[in-house]
Amino acid sequence: MNIYKRNIILIATLILCFVLTIVYGYGFRNFIKQPKLPAAYTRYKSIDSGASSQHYEVKHLLNGEANEIYFENPIGIKNAVIIHVNSTNSDKPANIYYKIDQNGNLADSLIYSQNEYATSFQKGYLVHQDYYRSWALDGDTAKHKYIPINYDLKLDSVARKNEFFKLNANATVSKFISHDYLWDNDDRKSEAKIDKFLFLIKDKWYALYGANLKDYNEQEINEPDTLQNQLKGEQILGKADNIIQVNYFHKSLRELTDGKIWWFGTGYINLKVGLENIEIKHEMRYYEDTKTFSYLGLKLYEDPNHKFKLLSNGGAIFYVIKPKSK
Template identity: 25%
Template sequence: MKNWMWIAIGLMIVVAVFYLIKWKNAGVPERNKVPLDQAYLNFQAINEQYQSKLFKIERICTVAARSASSPEPIRVFQTVNQQLIIDADPKVDEETKNDYRYYKLDQQGRLVDSIYIKYEGYWPKFIARFMVFSNEQKAYYTTWPLDGDTTRHHFVSLNADFSWPKDKIDQKIRAVKKSGHYYFFHAFRDHGKDFRWLAFYEQQHWYMLWEKMPGYTEVADEDSGYRYRSDVFHTGTPDPVIPEDVRLIHFYPEEKMEYKHAIGGGTPPSSATNWRGKGFFSTVIAGNNFPFKVDQLVVEQEGFDKFKTRLYTLREPGGVARIYEPAFYRSEQGFALYSGNWDELYIIRPQ
């Protein structure tokens, strides 16, 4: 009786192992049995565990959500004193979706300040050393980009009672534009009436010059306050074609997999079968070679575009491939910013 019991247990184990192997190999028709060349064993993924005598890596920020209204959830732009400001979407839920989050890097790429701003109905604009906040009725500014000061300084209103004649308003607008100082327009409709105000900086003060308009007025791009900001780097709109400043040294296939490409726009995903494995790359940062690896990588080359190298990552068989772009921003001071996906940003500094 005991012998039959052990036989039954043995059969159950065999069946369980069979189904485990079958489950593990689902969507994986083939595996590579050739070991990885030892020349690539010391390559490391780009994260805070990267060990090097030449480079130090830190993660600056991550974002939790991405939407059609914010396809580039991490944005980087230049500001005063050769510093960089990182604008990272803070949304984690409906309550935080309109808030603002910024990080400031100095010339050496060190994180020197950060700020989180709850949405209070104002839209921020970065204009040189000023951070200007405005809505349809009011405006104030801080000097956080320059010195980290978040003290609110309110604008001085001109013609708030609309007593100025039209020619006086036009004359002031021409003088402001000619002076070369900072300025921008904002136009809006309130209770069926149209208004416009001109914000401008003059004699160490910010002003708002009010004006009634005969109808709807559209502010041209060259008169918008957003023209003073120029992004130099962002995440979220990657290109699968490998950048020219990055070289794929070697691809080590591990398992052949079935997967999908999400095309979007209501078009059904397309299917593909390819090898997933490890990619070994190199680029140059601060004049030194910077090697790194990427796990779960899929490399595609198709004849329709002259066999350009396209990169994707794939978590599991049958899943949707995610575009991978090893994107770097290199500063003149030597440090670099890196992002492979829309949700995180790293800084790589020379040791």
């Protein structure tokens, strides 16, 4: 057999192996023997198509643009819930904050440019290293300066330490900001490594300046009131908790990864709200080795101070669960 015939046979063999691999993979993934969806689950609706119970409903709340990526848990404050998304629009990248009022309605929004990245919510105030905003509490978008203490650096080490502990003892929030983020390189405060400590005392913000403020070894008091996802990462079929129960799983695609089989399909779920269940369907994965499910982006948040829940379906898409309008 000459070399040309051998090459032709080799190429034909490789093509045949490739085709057989595709056919096998398609067969493994898609030849699923499964009964028709039981009639009891045909009434279940997806969260974007009007799912409801007798007294509660799921309504669309916020649909971020394609370049908005949700990356933080919502934050609960005394009169609202704040949703923070990041816009990756190359023309005007920004941080966007959405305010959801006590009735679960989108009430307001605030846009920060990306160069204002060093911000965090503390007791409802949006805190930057150089200023704060009370927008979430009262709608005021203005930048407010901190009340300075020892900005002129005239306090000696003993007086500065006493001032620190006096402020810290009365503060509901304390937050340390290192000199690395405060000064221009040619500023004498940069050379002297002057830090800043912020304190919230009775709705007023103070800023104490001085070197080595972190050496006082006091813990910062700055835990944000973030809401945690109430849906567990995994769920067992038919096993109810106080929030959710997966009643049925309808398989549509089988995959083999690292020797383990998992299924993609639709879960038919009871979501508990008050004393009622909202029947929803949602894309899920089922893992044969652990007999558990994952929710594929579905997240649930609740602030006990408000009469609504938030559902996230991934990205910056949010829905609100609240009592039906009378």
